Amino acid sequence: xxxxxxFVEQIADIETDFPQWYTDVVLKTKLVDYGPVxxxxxxxxxxxxxxxxxxxxxxGRFKKQGVQNAYFPLLIPMSFFTKEAEHVEGxxxxxxxxxxxxxxxxxxxxxxxPTSETIIGTMMAKWIQSYRDLPMKVNQWCNVMRxxxxxxxxxxTSEFLWQxxxxxxxxxxxxxxxxxxxxxxxxxxxxxxxxxxxxxxxxTEKERFAGxxxxxxxxxxxxxxxxxxxxxxxxxxxxxxxxFDIQYLGNEGSLQHAYTTSWxxxxxxxxxxxxxxxxxxxxxxxxxxxxxxxVIVPIAARKGGVIEACEALKAQLEEAGIRVTLDAxxxxxxxxxxxxxxxxxxLRIELGPRDxxxxxxxLARRDTLEKxxxxxxxxxxxxxxMLVEIQKNMLEKARAHRDNRIVYAxxxxxxxxxxxxGNFVKAGWCGCRACEDKVKEETAATSRVIVEGxxxxxxxxxxxxxxxxxxxxxxx
RNA sequence: UGAGGCGUAGCGCAGUUUGGUAGCGCGCUUGGUUAGGGACCAAGAGGUCGUGGGUUCAAGUCCCGUCGCCUCAACCA
Numbered sequence: 157x158x159x160x161x162x163f164v165e166q167i168a169d170i171e172t173d174f175p176q177w178y179t180d181v182v183l184k185t186k187l188v189d190y191g192p193v194x195x196x197x198x199x200x201x202x203x204x205x206x207x208x209x210x211x212x213x214x215x216g217r218f219k220k221q222g223v224q225n226a227y228f229p230l231l232i233p234m235s236f237f238t239k240e241a242e243h244v245e246g247x248x249x250x251x252x253x254x255x256x257x258x259x260x261x262x263x264x265x266x267x268x269x270p271t272s273e274t275i276i277g278t279m280m281a282k283w284i285q286s287y288r289d290l291p292m293k294v295n296q297w298c299n300v301m302r303x304x305x306x307x308x309x310x311x312x313t314s315e316f317l318w319q320x321x322x323x324x325x326x327x328x329x330x331x332x333x334x335x336x337x338x339x340x341x342x343x344x345x346x347x348x349x350x351x352x353x354x355x356x357x358x359x360t361e362k363e364r365f366a367g368x369x370x371x372x373x374x375x376x377x378x379x380x381x382x383x384x385x386x387x388x389x390x391x392x393x394x395x396x397x398x399x400f401d402i403q404y405l406g407n408e409g410s411l412q413h414a415y416t417t418s419w420x421x422x423x424x425x426x427x428x429x430x431x432x433x434x435x436x437x438x439x440x441x442x443x444x445x446x447x448x449x450x451v452i453v454p455i456a457a458r459k460g461g462v463i464e465a466c467e468a469l470k471a472q473l474e475e476a477g478i479r480v481t482l483d484a485x486x487x488x489x490x491x492x493x494x495x496x497x498x499x500x501x502x503l504r505i506e507l508g509p510r511d512x513x514x515x516x517x518x519l520a521r522r523d524t525l526e527k528x529x530x531x532x533x534x535x536x537x538x539x540x541x542m543l544v545e546i547q548k549n550m551l552e553k554a555r556a557h558r559d560n561r562i563v564y565a566x567x568x569x570x571x572x573x574x575x576x577x578g579n580f581v582k583a584g585w586c587g588c589r590a591c592e593d594k595v596k597e598e599t600a601a602t603s604r605v606i607v608e609g610x611x612x613x614x615x616x617x618x619x620x621x622x623x624x625x626x627x628x629x630x631x632x
Numbered sequence: 633u634g635a636g637g638c639g640u641a642g643c644g645c646a647g648u649u650u651g652g653u654a655g656c657g658c659g660c661u662u663g664g665u666u667a668g669g670g671a672c673c674a675a676g677a678g679g680u681c682g683u684g685g686g687u688u689c690a691a692g693u694c695c696c697g698u699c700g701c702c703u704c705a706a707c708c709a
Contacts (some may be wrong), residue, residue, distance in 0.1 A: 183643095194701090246709065271709085305707055312708085365709050373709095388709075455668050490669040497669095508668060518668080 181434050182309045185498050187426070195307030195314035199423070202499065205447035206426050207317060211297060213349050213444065214319065214421070217341050223293040223321055228275045230298075231266040236274035240399040243273065246366020250302040252314075268301045273367070273392075273418055276322045277400035284414060286405050287326050291334070295321040310427030311384065311632045318422035324402055324414040328393065331415035332370075335391040338419040339372045342387045350425060351442040351550035352376045352432045353558055354386060355580075355627065357605040362592050369393035375604045375627070377558040378431040381578020383604050383629040386428050389419035427632075432554050433523075439500025440522050442550055443543040448481040450539055451496045455489055455508025465512045469505070469535055476536035478543070497522060502546045503539065523550050562627075567616055568598060571628055575601040580629045584612030584622030591617035601628040 182188060187203030190196070199207070215225070231254060237244040247270050254266040269275070276294065284292060301315045321338060325331040339356055346352050354374035364371040368390040376386045396402070397413040406412050433440040443449050450473060454466045466482050473480040481501075483492050489506070496504055506518040517535060520527045523546050530538040562580045565571045574581045581601070585591060592603050594617050603626050610625040 250708075302708090359709085363709070368709090371709075385709085390709090453668095457667080459667095486667095488667055488669090488671055490667085490671080492670090493668095494670045506668065510668080 178431055178434070179309070181430060181438050181498075185438050185500070187430075187439075188309050190309075191315075193314065195304055195312075197309055197313055202447055203426065206429070206441070206445055207423060209445040209447065210349070210425060211319070214345060217345055218295055218319075218321065221293070221337065221341065222291075223295045223323075225296065226294045227296050227298065228269075228272050228279065230269055232269050232272070232275045234265045234267050236278060237267060239274065240367045240396060242395075243367035243399075247271070247302075250304065252301050252303050269298075270300055270302045271418075271420075272296065272298075272300075272320055273322065273396055274400070277396045277402060277416070280322070280324050280414075280416075281401045281403070284324060284402055284404050287407050290404060290414065291323055291325045291330065293321065293323040293334075295319055308427075308632070310423055310430065313423075316422050316424065318420050320418060320420040323417045324397070325416070326404065326406070326412075326414065328415050331393075331417050332391050335370070335372060335389045335417045335419070338417070339374065339387075339389040342389070342419070342421060343374055346374065346376070346386060346425070346428075347551060348547075349442065349444040350429050350432075351444075351547060351554060352386070352428055353551065353555040355605055355607075357608050359388075360585075360592060360603045360606060360626065362589055363603060365390045367392065367395050369395065373605055375629075376428050376432060377561060377580060377629075378428070378632065379434065379557075380431075381561050381580070381629070383580065383627075383631040384424070384428050384431070385604070385631065386425060387419070387421040390417060392416040392418065433550055434500075437494075438498030440550070441500035441502060443502045443547045446500065446502050447479065448496075448499070448501050449479045449543055450481075450503045450505060451492075451501045452480065452482045452505045452507060453489055453492045453496070454482070454484060455506055455511075457484065457486075459509050461512060462507070462509060465532075466507050469507065469517070469532065473536050473539060476540060478536065478539060493520075503542055505539075521546055523553070565616055566612075566614075568595070571595060571601065571616060572599045575599045575628065575630060578630075580604070580627050582607060582610070582625050582627055583616035584614050585624050585626040586615035586618055586620045587623040588618070591615055595628055599628070599630075601630050603627070604629050604631065 186200050188200060189198040191198050234253065237247065251270050252268045254268065255262055280292060283289065297319045299315055299317050304312055304314050307313050323334050325334060343354055343356050346354050354376045356372065356374045359371040359373050365388065370391040372389045373385050374387045375383045378384055394413045394415055396416050402414045402416065403411050404414055429441065430439060452466050452470055454462050457463055463484060470480050470482045493504065500522060502522050504520040506520065511517055515532050516529050517532055518527060519530055519542060521542065561578065562582060563574045565574050565581045565583045571581050571583055596602050605627050607625040607627060612622045612625050614620065615622045
């Protein structure tokens with residue numbers, strides 16, 4: 157009975173306090189344990205497997221863009237940061253610093269990387285001599301550390317895993333194009349693999365990356381209407397090239413500074429998946445990145461032939477490239493149903509004596525919770541088809557949810573009212589910092605992204621002519 | 633840093649007002665019966681009550697200190 161009460165309380169939390177629900181889902185599904193340092197987390201194997209699938213999908217896309225993986229040091233001399241004025245100013249408050257090693261005080265403190273522009277810039281300066289060396293495109297998968305004041309598992313942790321791509325080009329046009337190309341790669345990946353619709357576009361000056369000329373973002377809407385910055389792509393112009401002496405000899409013989417970019421996504425994407433698709437039963441994972449795409453639950457497993465039939469089915473599905481788990485533990489079927497639903501496995505197959513006799517299996521979808529029957533013959537084909545359908549449905553569902561929550565506002569009162577209901581608000585913007593600050597102060601919403609291809613007559617804050625349409629939202 | 637709250641078994645908590653031999657639920661172990669939506673019976677294991685000091689015949693409980701965590705505010709590519 158206590159269990160039922162806990163469940164009721166859990167449902168109550170969803171309606172009144174979404175972050176609590178989120179924490180419940182993350183912890184109850186055992187994706188993470190907390191680490192000993194505030195704001196760090198130990199990611200359990202199941203959670204990490206999601207990350208591995210994300211890595212695999214992204215790596216394939218990067219390779220197609222001519223990007224190669226490399227690795228750079230964790231510790232970066234503090235002096236590297238001071239070479240780019242805005243960069244050091246932007247990151248100084250959140251950098252963790254190593255001052256002692258080998259039992260002695262270090263002559264120069266070492267920063268634990270919060271991002272690697274400085275060290276990679278230093279290396280690129282050594283590697284690049286001629287226009288023939290360009291473009292240079294490297295990516296590294298690594299951990300970074302930023303000493304955050306408030307943290308939340310996956311969404312904002314002090315230490316997190318990410319990839320950071322860094323490129324250098326001969327011309328501004330080429331570098332800007334690269335920035336947008338990678339933003340496009342991210343968008344395609346997030347929508348098709350994570351089933352999360354995103355709005356891409358430029359950030360305002362206020363929200364720009366420290367040291368960048370332009371920052372592009374993709375913003376996703378979470379279940380509660382808050383925005384999550386899910387990835388960024390920066391055009392650095394020659395700022396970093398000048399700070400780190402990344403120069404090349406052009407084909408006409410003159411020495412010139414390169415134009416650089418950087419772009420990254422992190423384990424925050426796992427948080428985005430949880431908060432976009434999760435429901436009161438726990439995770440709902442998109443098939444493309446689900447560690448287990450399909451779980452087989454035997455019914456009356458001790459009866460003759462059941463386990464054998466399940467194993468045969470498993471072999472057939474594995475043969476077809478499906479990530480499948482057979483839960484042969486001696487928990488009750490009901491327990492298994494709940495357990496695997498909590499873990500977000502997209503498809504469950506129930507197989508018992510009755511089905512085997514009839515040559516059928518029962519399919520239960522995680523996204524809609526619908527059940528259907530299918531023939532055991534050609535099981536792999538029907539399972540594959542179902543996984544594709546689930547992936548597609550999840551994106552459509554998330555897109556519909558988001559589109560219903562994008563509204564327009566023409567004045568501050570309108571912005572406030574819409575933001576409080578958990579909407580993304582499109583509003584005219586004059587382009588000045590003061591108006592952005594005022595919105596933040598009065599509504600706790602920040603400017604998320606400048607909307608392409610839309611226009612408004614006036615700024616919703618000051619009433620002056622509008623330069624752009626901007627999306628305001630509360631954010632994680 | 634400002635305000636509030638919490639540290640008792642792996643997890644969630646009661647017990648503190650009024651001091652008197654450490655409790656509950658879940659989980660875990662063993663054996664058995666079960667099995668199409670979190671099964672049942674029986675027997676077990678597991679705690680220097682965050683930590684240091686004080687008062688007392690006696691402290692989870694009272695007093696003083698200290699450490700840690702959470703929420704809100706502030707801060708935050």
